[in-house]
Amino acid sequence: MQDQISSLRSIIEDEVGAANDLAALEAVRVATLGKKGSVSGLMKGLGGMSPDERKTMGPLLNALKGEVATLIAARKAVLEDAALDARLKTERLDITLPVLDHPSGSVHPISQVMDEIAEIFAGLGFDVAEGPDLESDFHNFTALNIPPEHPARQDHDTFYLAPDANGDRKVLRTHTSPVQIRTMMSKEPPIRIIAPGRTYRSDSDATHTPMFHQVEGLVIDKDTHLGHLKGTLEAFLKAFFEVDAVTLRLRPSYFPFTEPSMEVDVQCSFDGGMVKIGDGNDWLEILGSGMVNTKVLEACDLDPTVYQGFAFGCGIDRLAMLKYGMNDLRAFFDADLNWLRHYGFRALDLPTIAGGLSR
């Protein structure tokens, strides 16, 4: 009996080894472990044996059954792997083919720079205020201490709308300063705002376009002075240009809406046609500013013996050009896809204090 078992084992071993596909292997399984299989047949014989014989043969037959099952399973794994390999060989794709891009557009540098500016001033406690593009003469000029005969009006190259029935004509705001007026007339101090937006002057060359963008800053409370203005501008320019230090040159100047007034130059170098902010031997005029003129406070019904503060105004497009290296302002408004792809920003390039302001 034991001889019979061992010869059966070797026969089955040969049969399993000879099964070249899963169907043949299944046939071997049925012929051995199936109900009428050879191993199952021997197992059935156990019932007719004496208890002693059964004691000897039982473990032997069970061991045989287990060995056969293991043999078949092992062979099955090999055959399956081979079958899978064969299938995979037929499934090859040329993955070097170029795929469709996920759509990726761009954000205009002006939007990006506006976001950067808002982010910096948010850290200094400023809100972002707005006003209309079509302004009254009062908000754009008179309340800012620019009466009709003032020589400063000529410097503004103002666009006018047709006069209305009363003879009043709206202007396309020549600066963002009217937002100062609107803010002071509608809000109690303390005030800290910036006001970015579109502005208009009748001018056109490589650095002037009939529409451009400015950002206005205004701080009104009881004790803000010129030192705070200087500190604020330094903090802003340092953060914006992402440099460790900026050197400012303040020059006395004149704006009807500020007194004292100053123009601010930033130290820079012009090496190889690129502007580098922060050091160098040149100065770049970057913004105008000063302490809000008492007449402007009065025009907004704020008591100039109680309140004071500073204001500044700065060209956003110019800031963008200096930081990101464009040299023709007109291209900003041409919507040329090559330009937008080159100078624009990815949707996810959101400037943050934590992640840095530029890409």
Add this chain to the structure above:
Amino acid sequence: MKFSLNWLKDYLETEASLEEILVKLNAIGLEVDSVTNPADALAPFTVAEVLSAEKHPDADKLKVCRVSDGSEEMQIVCGAPNARAGIKVVLGRPGDYVPGLDVTLKKAKIRGVASNGMMCSAKELELGDDHDGIIELPADAPVGLSYVEYAGADNPVIDIEITPNRQDCLGVYGIARDLAAAGLGTLKALNVPKVDGSFDSDVLVSIDLDDDHASACTQFLGRKVTGVKNGPSPQWLQDRLKEIGQRPISALVDITNYITHDLGRPLHVYDAGKLTGNLLVRMADEGETFTALDDKNYTATGEECVIADDAGIQGFGGVIGGLETACDEATTDVVLEAALFDPVRTAFTGRDHGLITDARYRFERGVDPLFIRDGMEIASQMILDLCGGEASRVFEAGADTVWDRTVPFRSERVMTLGGVDLAASESIAILEKLGFTVEGDDPYTVSVPSWRCDIVGEPDLVEEILRIHGYDNIPSVALPATNHKAGTTLSPRQKRARTTKRRLASVGMHEAVTWSFMKREQALLFGGGGDDLVVSNPISSELDCMRPSILPNLMQAAQRNKDRGANGVALFEVGPVYLDDTEKGQLLVAAGLRAGVSERHWQRPSAAVSVFDAKRDALAALEAAGAPVGNVQVFTESADHYHPGRSGSLRLGPKNILAVFGELHPKTLKAMDVDAPMVGFEVYLDRIPAKRGKSAAKSALFVSKLQSVERDFAFLMDADKPAANLIRAVKGADKDHIVGVNVFDVYAGKGVPEGQTSIAVSVSLEPKGETFSDKDIEAISTRIIAAAEKAVGAVLRA
């Protein structure tokens, strides 16, 4: 304002270098625009002597000269008729740049004879127009000396920008005064002569202005000078005027121009022989005409203050004189005018007639009212000195200005406004150096000098003190922290704009920024072009109207890109449109445009842009802006610039139109001269309702643990009925259990009756309480089919 260094030194005793002067000018608010020094171009040239000049062997008009510069001799071939032995000349050597010829000299052979340099004419050195011969210097000119040194040509010309408040620096004397106050030297006293007239003028003046116009001219001084000779002015005066870019005309005119720039005092001279009767200062009559010195005719509006004689207007006061009474070479008798004109009226007269003159420039900024008599004396003396003649006594009308302006001054304001901790004594010292007088105790009473009419209040004094003390000495101070809440910097509207931009960029569109104005003719196509939005003085006729829509600008931009070879253009802009000229009429809109056909790609066929692209973009923009897109209803009505059958609007309720979208109307495309296909959308960001509630927390999430079920339905319905109605009906058939309706097939054609569409939807059902039984699902299905039939007459497809 231009002046030369030498001119400045007429009034400023200083050891300061040019560089120090420039730095100081900037520091005190007189911004240096440019500095040019004629000496820079003349630097290489030397005084030399012609030792001999022989005729060129091969050319009649050329001479071969031996020239010495003191250290060496050289041979130069020269064509000038005056080249001859013994004269002193200006020599240029090989390597030197000759500015008037724009040539760098080289060793040359001229008709076979070596020539090692050039003897220059005035024109070649840009010293004048003379090019008939070479410059002949006086016989005592030292050979070998640099020409710059010999001619004293090292005289830089400084151009500074004068802000509108600083009329006092529109004369060289005023600039010297400011620099002296800033510690850069000593101001030399102005020498004012006293001219004693020897007779009474036969020409007199009167001022005839009513009370309403009395300020137009408050004082007029005149003086007649007889027997003058009006030729060219002396060389020094011509040189001065040329330095600053003025053209010398004649001695009399040059004198008035000189004093205008020297002392900031505009004057006028009339040819007395051409005057008819007396002078009268009056308002112009409307329609009155005269010919001004610029040879142009002007018609008065009636708002001008004029100087007239019996023949009519002879000048716009403070702006320009008349041609008829202008001085010329034959002039022998003149009337000299020094008057005071109102700044505002002068400005308006100049502006109304487009006249920008040196006189207007100064009067509209306010000249020193107390300098009028000194100005008259200085000019009279200069005429007598340069033109001879005999002066009358001064005749006059009006009165001397009473100048007594004082400003109260608290010395602490230098710190509390200016941020500089400065001792009161230092502040006072600065004010006094500038010509102010300071009296009393803190608060002081500060008297303003008559040349500083811009100083009206305490902040002006603080500026003066800081300006001279140095703005660079203002310390930097950080703003104190506030209780500003994080995330409140931007308004909700600004946040909407920000996220919408980034969302549209993320779906592949490129942000453009285009003009707020456009061509009115085209604005009309987009529902705009109203009279109230027309720009009166546009920069071009293409930009003469505020835009009613962003799309036309994007359409043109897309076409430009297409013309440059781009296909599949996708642009957007978030910016203003204008419904009227009021604040509320300006809306913030996010608009986008897709044009053309997508690029061919092996993964998908190329396709033309379609209205569904625009709808998808609009929904993405709305969703980014925070609109409740789940509640948005789609209407087939849109706007006239869209294709009527391929456009629509997205609304909250029937009235609140959040967005319009669609294929652009073929007529609009044609009128805009752009190519189909183009689709676009306009999202009105202002119309999106504000987010309710302030809590950052979201409502609790409910997820059913029970198995959800999907069931498909294919409906047949009339093709002209909107699918949205079917979807809404299906959704509403069992609100408790239906959580989603997805259209997965739309078909018309073979197998579907004519005029009908097959729409297949998959409905997601979510059980509440317990799992669905077959019966439950059956019941819901029946309700869905009934609702579809009731709403749009749809029937289940067999």
